[in-house]
Amino acid sequence: MGGYATWIKTPGRAASAQFQVLKPKKDYRALYLGAYKDIAQLKVIAINEGLQVVLEDNIQFDRDLPEFGTQGGIHTHRDKLTVTSPVLMWVKALDIILDRLKSSGFNFGKVRALSGSGQQHGSVYWKNGARDQLRHLNADLPLHSLLEACFSVADSPIWMDSSTSAKCHHLEEAVGGPQELANITGSRAYERFTGNQIAKMFHQKPEIYLQTERISLVSSFAASLFLGDYAPIDYSDGSGMNLLNISEKTWSEICLDTCAPNLKERLGSVVPSNSVLGSVSPYYADRYGFSRECRIVAFTGDNPASLAGMRLQQGDIAVSLGTSDTLFLWIQDPTPALEGHIFCNPVQHQDYMALLCFKNGSLMRERIRDECASGSWEIFSQALASTPPGNSGNVGFYFEAMEITPQAVGVHRFNADSRKVSEFPKDVEIRALVEGQFMAKRIHAERLGYKINSL
Numbered sequence: 001m002g003g004y005a006t007w008i009k010t011p012g013r014a015a016s017a018q019f020q021v022l023k024p025k026k027d028y029r030a031l032y033l034g035a036y037k038d039i040a041q042l043k044v045i046a047i048n049e050g051l052q053v054v055l056e057d058n059i060q061f062d063r064d065l066p067e068f069g070t071q072g073g074i075h076t077h078r079d080k081l082t083v084t085s086p087v088l089m090w091v092k093a094l095d096i097i098l099d100r101l102k103s104s105g106f107n108f109g110k111v112r113a114l115s116g117s118g119q120q121h122g123s124v125y126w127k128n129g130a131r132d133q134l135r136h137l138n139a140d141l142p143l144h145s146l147l148e149a150c151f152s153v154a155d156s157p158i159w160m161d162s163s164t165s166a167k168c169h170h171l172e173e174a175v176g177g178p179q180e181l182a183n184i185t186g187s188r189a190y191e192r193f194t195g196n197q198i199a200k201m202f203h204q205k206p207e208i209y210l211q212t213e214r215i216s217l218v219s220s221f222a223a224s225l226f227l228g229d230y231a232p233i234d235y236s237d238g239s240g241m242n243l244l245n246i247s248e249k250t251w252s253e254i255c256l257d258t259c260a261p262n263l264k265e266r267l268g269s270v271v272p273s274n275s276v277l278g279s280v281s282p283y284y285a286d287r288y289g290f291s292r293e294c295r296i297v298a299f300t301g302d303n304p305a306s307l308a309g310m311r312l313q314q315g316d317i318a319v320s321l322g323t324s325d326t327l328f329l330w331i332q333d334p335t336p337a338l339e340g341h342i343f344c345n346p347v348q349h350q351d352y353m354a355l356l357c358f359k360n361g362s363l364m365r366e367r368i369r370d371e372c373a374s375g376s377w378e379i380f381s382q383a384l385a386s387t388p389p390g391n392s393g394n395v396g397f398y399f400e401a402m403e404i405t406p407q408a409v410g411v412h413r414f415n416a417d418s419r420k421v422s423e424f425p426k427d428v429e430i431r432a433l434v435e436g437q438f439m440a441k442r443i444h445a446e447r448l449g450y451k452i453n454s455l
């Protein structure tokens, strides 16, 4: 495959931009609003008809919502495997950001359409009766107080969770092995994939599962808040669940039945990622002045949204640097393998996207930056520039957390004689990290058959 590499800087943890309004009060003919939520922040962007960004703002969960006590937007539990985020923190972040835009004079009435994206795989559990509450929101009150009692699980499992190994094994066995599961759903069983998370929840807390009427992904959850009703899951983000038959675009009965009983009714329907779901809830019209005509377009996962936003075409490869690093490309003929993922394509739903996810992305880089470059990216970059490409033969693998691609953990350094060493000088350490991370991306992509030409 030819093509070029595209570098995306996903809106990530390091972003410390303060409230920044470019020209929110100018009389635009039409505006389009996008919301993005990763593990550490909620970000809102408005664009005009010419696709120019007219406004950008973000809520950093740790900084702006300290009452939830998260670190990087998450809670890592004592077993070090379970990782969750408080669902009400996400709702409160939306209240704050919309209130702030309103105070700044942003004209919500001009917003014709709204869509968004969210970290993939995370799940939200709506309690019995929540739909009724969502459909009848009182515009005098903030969303977080209205929805306080609407979740059967207060702490949503997110993509960094790796506590479901047993459930993964069980699912692969049930369908005839890991390759068979990959053939159906695009991926062998992964611990963070939502079906395995739901299976764990059902087996550990069946009574909570019974109290749950709907399970949303983070993306469809956010869409539901704007829609004032349960939003369907889109094909592309739905592919990160080990539950969707990606060629038929329907839930796989065997996967559903293996994970939990009556799961189909709790997941609702699946739709193409560019579906218009309906109009914004009257709550937003009354509280913020949205037009009742404002359309809500299905939300999707952050990686599918990056593929769409970068306007990738056949032959292009994108590397996204975030909490996780991902590498992805647009493909037409998928060959699901035991490593990596195939998702339905968010733009052309008959096509696909292939994705590799590397868990030790920015957190690892930030750790080495703090240890070797006094916490400064500038010093980090200077050190990188001061060492030669190839690092004089010194190589390192840096997996602070159990890596996804490949399954490995620990920091491993080798000198020019291929001998294992326990440390490197600081500048060598920085280059070993950067080269190691990017070599891994190339090697794993090539192993899957992607041909990357020299740039």
Ligand SMILES: Nc1ncnc2c1ncn2[C@@H]1O[C@H](COP(=O)(O)OP(=O)(O)O)[C@@H](O)[C@H]1O
Pocket (backbone or CB within 6 Å): 009, 010, 011, 012, 013, 014, 015, 016, 321, 322, 323, 361, 362, 363, 365, 366, 377, 378, 380, 381
């Ligand atoms: N000088 C640098 N050298 C290497 N990686 C960097 C450097 N600066 C930022 N990064 C990485 O790039 C990604 C995005 O960084 P950042 O500038 O904070 O953008 P954003 O605001 O979109 O998060 C992060 O994963 C971070 O680890």
Ligand SMILES: O=C(CO)[C@@H](O)[C@H](O)COP(=O)(O)O
Pocket (backbone or CB within 6 Å): 010, 038, 039, 118, 119, 120, 121, 159, 192, 240, 301, 302, 303, 322, 323, 324, 325, 326, 357
């Ligand atoms: O698990 C994956 C992809 O499969 C992650 O890429 C998540 O989609 C979220 O990543 P961040 O935006 O938090 O890095």
